[in-house]
Amino acid sequence: MKLCSVASGSSGNCIFAGTDSTSLLIDTGISGKRIEEGLNEIGHTTKETDGILVTHEHSDHISGLGVISRRYGIPIYATRGTWKAILNCKSIGEIPEGLFREIEPDQDFTIGDITISPVSISHDAAMPTAFVLRQGKKSMAVMTDLGKFDPYIIEKLQHLDVLLLEANHDVHMLQVGTYPYYLKQRILGDKGHLSNELSGQLLSEVLHDGFKGVILGHLSKENNYERLAYETVRLEIDLADNQYRAKDFPIHVAKRDTVSDIIEF
Ligand SMILES: [Zn+2]
Ligand SMILES: [Zn+2]
DSSP: OEEEEEEOSTTOOEEEEEOSSOEEEEOOOSOHHHHHHHHHHTTOOSTTOOEEEOOOOOHHHHTTHHHHHHHHOOOEEEOHHHHHHHHTOGGGOOOOGGGEEEOOTTOOEEETTEEEEEEEOOOSSSSOEEEEEEETTEEEEEEOSOSOOOHHHHHHTTTOSEEEEEOOBOHHHHHHSSSOHHHHHHHHSTTSOOBHHHHHHHHHHHOOTTOOEEEEEOOOSSSOOHHHHHHHHHHHHHHSSSSOOGGGSOEEEOOSSSOOOOEEO
């Protein structure tokens, strides 16, 4: 399987996930041009994409969806709640209704040789989901835009090979930063985003002997930076009450504006 962040962060998200025969995009929250260029960089094209999985309707996840879907007619997989909310986003323009494929949390579906499990997440959107993807014995997940995690989330992320996990903000930077009060409360709340600390704590709950690596993603531009996310998550893992240490596996940090290294396993 292959996983690559084309863009990840509060200003736009687009993740490539695939196998030798199936190519998927998870969210298209950057321009059509950037998606095309990003995919070209890793030897793919938008045209050959077999499906677009949409986590939720926030603009940093769908801003390119109208352009891409109109141009290439790629099926769009989303919950009914997310789909309805997308249709209400006038800014992305017309989306052909016939491209919609309804999905539901905890109901597996298949695209090509990839089986996908939508996972319900706690976020201030209509009906948001994260995704676990499997091909045979291989598996990975993209888990961003969640304000909290619980035993349900931990269970869904067990035994993965690779995980792209949100490390959105440093709580202190957010608290002393320039965001208005209501926005700080939103981000810190149960339906907001995972802090670096929570990200490290969640990761600690899902480590296992076969774990091949994590990509930290959806970093806030204002309230985080790569080194801080990386070091905070490392520290949480080393402090956690299990036998794993941060040095045991690779920790990558997804780039906001450039294509990250492709992870293949
Ligand atoms: Zn969101
Ligand atoms: Zn987001």
